[in-house]
Amino acid sequence: MIQCIFNNVKNSLKILNNMKIFYLLLTVIIVTLSSCAPTRIVKPLKKGEKTASFHFGGPIIRYSNFNIPVPFTSLTYAYGFTNELTLFNSLHTTTLLYKTVHTEFGTLINIYDPKCYGYRPWITISHVANILFDTRKYNVKYWPQLDINAYWHYKQKDNYFYLGLSNWFEFASHKAHEERQTDHYFLSPYAGHTFSGKKMEYTLEFKYLTPYISNQLSVVEKNSFGKKGVNGIYINITRKF
Amino acid sequence: MKHLLIVLLLSVFFSSCLDLDDNLYSPTKLTSYERDNYDGETEIVLDDTYIIPDSLIYEFTLNSKDSTESSSTKIFATYIGSLSRIDRDTVIMYCHGNSDHMDKYWPRAKLLAHTGSKNRFGVLMIDYRGYGLSEGKPSEIGLYADVDAALQWLEDNGLTDNRLVIYGYSMGSAPATELTANARSMKPSKLILEAPFASAEVMVQDAAELSVPASFVTNLEIDNAEEIKKVRGPFLWFHGKADDFLYIETHGEIVYKNYLAPDSVAYRVENANHTDLPSVMGFDEYNAAILDFLTNY
Numbered sequence: 283m284i285q286c287i288f289n290n291v292k293n294s295l296k297i298l299n300n301m302k303i304f305y306l307l308l309t310v311i312i313v314t315l316s317s318c319a320p321t322r323i324v325k326p327l328k329k330g331e332k333t334a335s336f337h338f339g340g341p342i343i344r345y346s347n348f349n350i351p352v353p354f355t356s357l358t359y360a361y362g363f364t365n366e367l368t369l370f371n372s373l374h375t376t377t378l379l380y381k382t383v384h385t386e387f388g389t390l391i392n393i394y395d396p397k398c399y400g401y402r403p404w405i406t407i408s409h410v411a412n413i414l415f416d417t418r419k420y421n422v423k424y425w426p427q428l429d430i431n432a433y434w435h436y437k438q439k440d441n442y443f444y445l446g447l448s449n450w451f452e453f454a455s456h457k458a459h460e461e462r463q464t465d466h467y468f469l470s471p472y473a474g475h476t477f478s479g480k481k482m483e484y485t486l487e488f489k490y491l492t493p494y495i496s497n498q499l500s501v502v503e504k505n506s507f508g509k510k511g512v513n514g515i516y517i518n519i520t521r522k523f
Numbered sequence: 524m525k526h527l528l529i530v531l532l533l534s535v536f537f538s539s540c541l542d543l544d545d546n547l548y549s550p551t552k553l554t555s556y557e558r559d560n561y562d563g564e565t566e567i568v569l570d571d572t573y574i575i576p577d578s579l580i581y582e583f584t585l586n587s588k589d590s591t592e593s594s595s596t597k598i599f600a601t602y603i604g605s606l607s608r609i610d611r612d613t614v615i616m617y618c619h620g621n622s623d624h625m626d627k628y629w630p631r632a633k634l635l636a637h638t639g640s641k642n643r644f645g646v647l648m649i650d651y652r653g654y655g656l657s658e659g660k661p662s663e664i665g666l667y668a669d670v671d672a673a674l675q676w677l678e679d680n681g682l683t684d685n686r687l688v689i690y691g692y693s694m695g696s697a698p699a700t701e702l703t704a705n706a707r708s709m710k711p712s713k714l715i716l717e718a719p720f721a722s723a724e725v726m727v728q729d730a731a732e733l734s735v736p737a738s739f740v741t742n743l744e745i746d747n748a749e750e751i752k753k754v755r756g757p758f759l760w761f762h763g764k765a766d767d768f769l770y771i772e773t774h775g776e777i778v779y780k781n782y783l784a785p786d787s788v789a790y791r792v793e794n795a796n797h798t799d800l801p802s803v804m805g806f807d808e809y810n811a812a813i814l815d816f817l818t819n820y
Contacts, residue, residue, distance in 0.1 A: 380740055382739045382740065414739060416736070416738045416739045416740075418738040418742055419736070419738040421736040421738050421739065423734075423735070423736065423739075425733070450733075452733050452734060454733075454734035456734070457724075457725075457728050457734045458721070458722055458724035458725050458728055458734075458737075458748075459721060459722065459724075459725070459748045459749075459777050459781065461773075461777070463734050465732055468732070468733070492732070495732060
């Protein structure tokens with residue numbers, strides 16, 4: 283049995299030979315740069331409250347006959363500056379393994395409070411500065427990001443369901459070799475659920491990454507509803523302080 | 524403050540532990556070269572009419588030394604043709620792709636040796652360091668040094684620049700373009716590229732959609748799209764329209780567009796993927812295209 287599994291893996295790798303493994307790893311690393319992280323904070327923290335989160339997951343790709351989420355990891359520290367404003371900073375640990383520092387500095391503000399539990403959601407907006415620099419040539423890039431979230435509590439409970447839309451902005455007009463950069467907005471809708479306890483929170487999120495961009499021009503087979511976009515699955519574990 | 528310091532220290536530790544570059548190379552070691560008796564995977568299959576007589580196959584070793592090495596690395600090479608005619612023949616230096624070893628590319632080298640007629644042109648192929656029986660570990664700088672060592676051997680055997688043609692397939696497009704643009708031992712008079720890379724940057728941006736610098740993920744500096752601008756001799760380009768590794772739109776077309784001299788020929792082959800272009804095109808048509816390029820440009 284074990285030998286059979288081993289042979290299957292060996293055969294899969296043989297099929298992936300040529301440049302496929304290179305491209306697979308390239309995609310694994312690179313897509314973490316392009317809005318493949320989960321939503322950091324949806325609900326503002328109370329003033330003075332602190333949280334530390336571990337995020338795991340990514341876009342779903344086909345690998346060795348299985349659909350698997352790319353195992354990106356990142357860490358987030360958040361601080362409730364006021365009851366309406368939360369500050370946070372994230373570090374992409376997977377990207378770091380490959381000598382590139384990807385950090386996010388963000389704010390989350392509450393823009394609508396329904397004051398009661400019902401069908402009307404709380405609405406928050408998150409501004410994020412994605413800053414990347416590499417330790418090879420010390421190139422630095424900045425991508426701004428704007429997310430809007432709506433979340434609903436279940437009566438008096440702390441658990442909540444949320445929907446949102448994330449957008450990365452690419453300001454560059456050209457790519458390598460003076461080719462035109464055609465996409466400037468990278469919109470990704472998402473939905474998630476947070477189970478909230480006294481000290482811990484657990485979130486499961488689904489994200490439909492760039493549903494209007496073709497997923498066909500890629501060596502790596504991406505899981506999606508059609509020929510555009512990529513499905514992503516994420517798990518967040520948060521410790522409250 | 525203590526926590527911040529721990530995070531910083533961990534960041535420095537982690538930020539130096541993995542490298543993507545080695546995954547570009549996919550060599551397989553051998554204990555001997557089998558050529559026609561090789562029973563592993565090859566990209567094209569030729570019938571017995573393409574067999575080369577043993578008297579026209581010469582296997583030998585070269586000493587290659589890149590700029591970072593203190594001592595030479597032994598690499599293996601195979602010459603198809605008569606050694607005594609190198610001082611008169613046109614020779615094609617064939618730079619193979621990124622996987623396995625020379626045995627895998629042996630049918631491709633034999634096919635080239637049938638351009639025009641059997642053994643009309645000499646063909647030299649090497650295993651880059653780390654491939655087949657060649658010693659060492661593959662690297663970008665090593666690719667260039669290894670191919671240059673082969674060119675030095677050709678020059679030592681009487682080849683002149685005007686009779687040297689260099690052919691780069693896939694990853695082999697990097698040393699072929701580099702050594703034509705920035706000549707070392709010899710300056711190839713003609714360049715043939717099949718399914719070439721544009722650059723490491725394009726590989727990264729194909730994956731990212733965003734305008735991401737290549738250095739965010741790789742040390743590779745392959746930049747055929749820039750280097751080809753320096754090439755002044757004739758240029759022949761083959762690319763499969765169905766290539767799903769190195770897309771014709773983002774790689775091949777950019778390289779072709781950036782070639783600035785007047786003598787270029789392009790074959791955009793319908794239904795050809797990355798590895799099967801000669802088969803899809805047809806061996807005779809493929810050989811005819813190369814012959815036309817070698818004799819009329």
